[in-house]
Amino acid sequence: MKSIKFPDGDAANISHKVSVDEGNVLGLKSHDCHVLMQRVLPVGVRKHLKKQIYGPLVELSSFFQQICAKTLIVTDLNKLEEDIILILCKLEKIFPPAFFVPMVHLTMHLPHEAKLAGPVEYRWMYLVER
Numbered sequence: 424m425k426s427i428k429f430p431d432g433d434a435a436n437i438s439h440k441v442s443v444d445e446g447n448v449l450g451l452k453s454h455d456c457h458v459l460m461q462r463v464l465p466v467g468v469r470k471h472l473k474k475q476i477y478g479p480l481v482e483l484s485s486f487f488q489q490i491c492a493k494t495l496i497v498t499d500l501n502k503l504e505e506d507i508i509l510i511l512c513k514l515e516k517i518f519p520p521a522f523f524v525p526m527v528h529l530t531m532h533l534p535h536e537a538k539l540a541g542p543v544e545y546r547w548m549y550l551v552e553r
Contacts, residue, residue, distance in 0.1 A: 427463065461488045479513035483530075486510060490533050491543045503534040 427438060437458065440450045465481045486507055489499065507530055515523065540546060
């Protein structure tokens with residue numbers, strides 16, 4: 424992760440948060456976590472996990488990429504509402520019950536919220552997107 428470069432430059436500071444000697448990542452902001460979830464996780468875990476575990480994680484990453492798109496189509500959001508339920512069911516087979524806190528459940532409501540309020544980029548408070 425120390426050598427990851429992003430073409431758009433909005434996540435350039437992630438490499439500064441990585442400590443190779445200690446093997447950890449500290450001090451990430453919420454935008455950095457979104458970038459890791461949407462771009463790095465699907466590529467980084469592919470060869471290290473079984474397909475049954477890897478598949479739902481990639482689907483979840485894809486869900487967040489689609490929900491954070493600059494343009495949203497209502498039919499796509501309807502499909503996302505159905506898909507997130509299946510994704511969470513697959514994750515329930517992998518992770519222990521303690522993983523499923525209310526924040527995980529809130530992902531089910533994101534497509535409906537996007538229908539009502541429009542694209543996420545106009546509502547989140549990341550400095551780059553404001």
